[in-house]
Amino acid sequence: MDAVIGRSQGEAASKIAQQMGAAGRSGSGRYAATIADSLGAIGTQARYTDYDNERTRQMQAASQIDSSRNARTSLQQGLYGSINNAEQVNAGLALSGAGLYNSTNTTALGGATALAGVDNQNIQNGIQTAGMKLSAAQADRAAAMQGLGMVGQNIANLQAPGQTLAMVGAAQDADRQAQLDTAQQVFAEQQASPWKQLGLYSQLVDPIAGLGGSSSGTSVQKTPQPGVMQSLFGMGLAGASVASKFYDPTGK
Known part of the structure; x- marks a missing residue:
């Protein structure tokens, strides 16, 4: 300035x-x-x-x-x-969000409760199914044990016809053998019969001849013994008697 x-x-x-x-x-x-x-x-x-x-x-x-x-x-x-309006809008949104959150939680709780009920029912069904399987397994085991217990009897039952057939065959074989032995003994007896008659005749003649003279010393008396064929014939009869005890003409 x-x-x-x-x-x-x-x-x-x-x-x-x-x-x-x-x-x-x-x-x-x-x-x-x-x-x-x-x-x-x-x-x-x-x-x-x-x-x-x-x-x-x-x-x-x-x-x-x-x-x-x-x-x-x-x-x-x-x-x-503007801030007040925004805060009011935010408060309204927060209130709506809180309501939605509460509703969502309620829905989620209902869903969780329903799911828990389904899970519980599934668990109960699983327990029931397991019990049924256990009962079936126990029944199968009991049947298997019973079947194993009957194996010996079944084997015996299966073997019984063969054993019976073998016994019948043995009895038939014994009967045929007895018939053969009997026929053989009859044949042997027929063959030995003249000799047997001759022996009997000589036993009758010797005492009569001794009546005409005297003698001194020890006399020996012979007892006729059965021949070989006679012994075989006796054995055949005994075998036939034994076989007849086992043979049943009816096949029982």
Whole structure:
């Protein structure tokens, strides 16, 4: 400001000096008064104008500050309103979410309860099935044990017809052998019969011949013994008797 005023005063002083010089009044009292008034007026006007401009700018700045504050306040109010609205929306969404969460939990709990019931029923069915399988396995084991116990009897029953047939065959073979032995003994008896009659006849003749004379010493009496064929015939009869005890003509 001082530099601006100094330049303005210098220009005014030069101009006044020129005018006063032209009028022939240089160095006069009027010259000095005019210089002083002009320079003082220039300084006063400049400082007043600067002061007025400063105050005007301050008022403008204050107004702008107030306007800015009002705008900021309005902006804050709008922002707070938006935040409030957003918070209300969020609160509503949270409330709805809480309701949905509660409903979902209720539905999930119902589903879990139903699933637990199904699982329990499946477990009960599994236990029942396992019990039935166990009963069936025990029954099969008992039947198997009973079957194993009957194996010996079944084998005996299967072997009985063969054993019976073998006994019948043995009895038949014994009967045929007895018949053969009997036929052989009859044949042998027929062959030995003349000799047997001759022996009997000689036993009758010898005592009669002894009646006609005397003799001294020890006499020996011979008892006729059965021949070989007679022994075989006796054995055959005995075998036939034994075989007849085992042979049943009815086949039983």
